[in-house]
Amino acid sequence: MMARLVRSCQITARDTLYEFDCPELAGKARPGQFVEVALGEGDSSFLRRPISVFDCDGESRFSLLVRTVGRGTQRMTGWEPGREVDVLGPLGNGFRWPERAGVCVLVGGGIGLAPLTYLARRLLAEGWKVRLLFSPRREDELLNALPQREELEIRCAENRAHLPEVLEELLANADCVFACGPEGMLETVARTTMERGIPCQLSMERHMACGIGICLGCAIAVHTPEGLTYKKVCKDGPVFRAEEVSFHEQP
């Protein structure tokens, strides 16, 4: 389907926010889901790029927060408002949370902040108290992208070594945790929350070819009652329970 770029806004030297008009997608997207963005016609950029839904009004508009890391994301920075962009989605399972509001902790590592924003919006609307732990502090300019900054209790960790300390503090009386970021950070979050017995969901990343479950390219090792097995990040994920994810061992 086609989404019309309404505006783009540079947040940091390498992160850009793109806002699209696309009722078909915005009406369906849930926090934690992603879209597959086509970069344009031709053989030169063959695959789409998977990007999380950063924010969404549930009716007509959604936005993406994209870090420029390579040729495709570089090309996106040249997109002018009014452009029709070919997107596939919303894709993947998304985050789940209990009906009864409580206290939750969101942990975002760098651009891993992206899928947590729409989640924060929904949780706040349902009466949750939302704490956000962002790491590393030197990238905190990225927090300028957050629309609901005042309503969140935000803490920054200096770096990965400092993160467990701040996380411990934020976990006091927390009911659940949601995290996205580099795998090393996610492993730390998984270990810490499991030790404390606090339910935790992680948004995982893999290189994707199709995004819809047909190529088996996005395999992630997951613990199941039948043993260690590969699941698809695009279809079974990208969100997994912390205790499911096998960070090192492969089937």
Next chain:
Amino acid sequence: MSSLETKLGRAIFRNPVLGASGCTGHGYEMAEYTDLSRYGAVSLKTVTYHARPGNPPERVNEVPGGIISSIGLQNPGPDVFLEEIMPKALSALDRDQIVVSVAGDTVEEYVELCQRTVERYGDRIAAVELNAACPNVNHGTGYFSRDAHAARELVAAAKGAVEVPVFYKFNTNFENYLEVATAVSETGVDAIYTSNTPMGMKIDLRKKRPVLGNVVGPVCGPAIRPIGMLRIWNLYQAVSVPLVASGGARTWEDVIEYMLAGAAAVGVGSAQFPHPDIVPQIVSGLEAYVEREKLDSLSVLVGAAHR
């Protein structure tokens, strides 16, 4: 007769555009994104004699004009395939659209997979496809693609064991591929399906490590189309069996080009990843072409560039 109707030996398909194995799921996964009735057929993801977990991540990455991948033939094995997957494929595709792709380490394993499939679903499928390009524990990857004697033995055994049409899918990236195809053509195989994917590699500059968990993997997509074209051209001159091309087909023009080189049908693989609705678009393009060119049948184009 519809002008796109395509005969591959005893198998008859509604059009020559086939969803390639491993790139089309088992059909049903695509239903939400495309019109499956427009596929000539779908070769289901290869099922192997023993379940395979597949290769460690990362498994795919973009390269110029395509992708490099190393899935490692992940599949749940024949029990789950026959019990759980086939019923779903049957509900998404018509009888004439289902091609079951099988692979094993030995001739016996291939034959048993064919027999089990046909016993259960023989009257509900169009053909079986012997994937000869797969890893082989005893003899190394592509054994049945590069050993002419083994290839002939394999196809003859499968043909003798089941009534349904049998396709032989092999990788042409071996020097003796014409010899292999010639040997296989003597078995009366219904079609020879080519996967023309050469092996490649990509290195991540930041990690200073190969991108793929398996280090190496086949390259597919538009980048390899000229390679596939030459292989089909040469095969058309070497054997008289119907040929199925795969390698970088993305548009109706690509399909026509492969047909002119000698392919009777064309498998569309990785082009479906970015565009899961691409096959219906290709078929519409072919319909418009046939109309424009006032052709009674697209099949008159097969090998026309040789004449």
